[in-house]
Amino acid sequence: MGNGPASPEAAPWPALEYEEQVWTPSTTWGLRAADAGRLEEPYLAAVPPLIADAVPHPSAEAMESARRAEAELSRFDAELGDRIGAFAPILLRSEAASSSQIENLTASARAILNAELGVTGKRNALEIVANTRAMQAAIRLAESISAETILEMHAVLMAESTAHRPGQWRNEPVWTGTRSDSPVGAEYVAPRHGRVPELVDDVVSFLRAEAVPPLVAVAVSHAQFETIHPFSDGNGRTGRALAQAVLRHRGVTRNIAVPVSAGLLANVEGYHQALTEYRCGNVSPIVEAFAAASLRAIGNARQLVQQVQSIRDSWPQRLKVRRSSNAWRLLDVIVRRPVLTAAVAAEELGVQTPNIYPALRALGEAGILRKKDEYRSGPFWRSDEVLHAVDAFAERAGRRSA
Structure with missing residues (x-):
């Protein structure tokens, strides 16, 4: 067992040690033991400190x-x-x-x-x-x-x-x-x-x-x-x-x-x-x-929070339905789940699925949700605004910054 490469900066923390192991390629299957032994190669595996x-x-x-x-x-x-x-x-x-x-x-x-x-x-x-x-x-x-x-x-x-x-x-x-x-x-x-x-x-x-x-x-x-x-x-x-x-x-x-x-x-x-x-x-x-x-x-x-909050704050000005409509109750759900099916929306509000469609239609007419038929999955309703904000977060995360 021996030490690995030394760090250029000394620090009061134990470095790894290493121990020799033997690698036998999987392609030796079916070979005689003597032949397989010639293909074995040593390598060093880490031994982390406790x-x-x-x-x-x-x-x-x-x-x-x-x-x-x-x-x-x-x-x-x-x-x-x-x-x-x-x-x-x-x-x-x-x-x-x-x-x-x-x-x-x-x-x-x-x-x-x-x-x-x-x-x-x-x-x-x-x-x-x-x-x-x-x-x-x-x-x-x-x-x-x-x-x-x-x-x-x-x-x-x-x-x-x-x-x-x-x-x-x-x-x-x-x-x-x-x-x-x-x-x-x-x-x-x-x-x-x-x-x-x-x-x-x-x-x-x-x-x-x-x-x-x-x-x-x-x-x-x-x-x-x-x-x-x-x-x-x-x-x-x-x-x-x-x-x-x-x-x-x-x-x-x-x-x-x-x-x-x-x-x-x-x-x-x-x-x-x-x-x-x-x-x-x-x-x-x-x-x-x-x-x-x-x-x-x-x-x-x-x-991200500020962008999504700004989007959420803009929705009441666009939604032109009575206050008793389930559409109002769905606004906060959309922030959490910007892609919905009718069944999921109904479950979130604790109502029967047929009763959620008027709310989804109202949100679509207001430009808050967009309906799209997904292959083999039926119609989905999505908030492109929230999705774009989340994608923008991901783009910023991938950008190296000072």
Whole structure:
């Protein structure tokens, strides 16, 4: 066992060590043992340190950034006030979509909302909907974070994937690099699968250390989780869902999922470099990355909230029906769910489906909703204004900014 590459900056945090493993290509199936042995190649797999009792000491600048970001996250969470019900779903979807985009999974707001309603034509949109559900599970399970709740998040995320053991730790090597058929020469090889359960229990114990400031705990636990890479797929999305759970668990946020992944998306290269630095024993870059991402995300999310609120405020001037009409009651529903079917709209208001059509027609005549027949799914009603605002959020998130 030996040390990996040294970080250029010394830091009081244990760096990875490495252990030699042997890779046998799957193409050796059917060969004689002697022939197969000649194809075996050694490689180095990471041995992450146990961190349950370790205390990270980021630089003074990183600590100050983390404190400021914590305060701003809490302030934004609180300032939505009685608008939480309207905007929490939009922000949650935005976080899930941004986290998925880091993994190169992109889809329009319309495609994502169509997928929520059962349209199955766009694979990326379906995966983003699954990520939204994983985020919801993370927040629901935030009160008691454990290895079991992490497995549940992953099970929700990967429910439709039979190839990647949903809700189970991996039983094979995983790595990052240019080759998909071998870990030999990979940029990073995660620890052998037998180490995963102990390492996950250890990072969960670290999260319970109240002495570590909340955003530092979020950043360090996320970096450790990504270093462990406990699943054969879905590690990044599960890890960022876990980060939302930790923010809620530590009381930084209480009502919403601030789309921090949208902030990370603005500098994915820097995010990945910070993970590399963490593995070399330097915690400051990942703390700074999460702090900067939080502040970027808050600015972007505030703009989204303001745009959607302005759209919502304009609707009463356009809607010319009696006050008893269900159309008025649907306005707040449209903010939360800017794509609707008649059945969903009726369920939201607790009325029979036939009774919702006059309201939908009135909203269409007012230009608030637009009707579109979706293939094999019947008519959908959508607010193009809200969808455009959500897509604009995603476009801003993908733009590198100072």
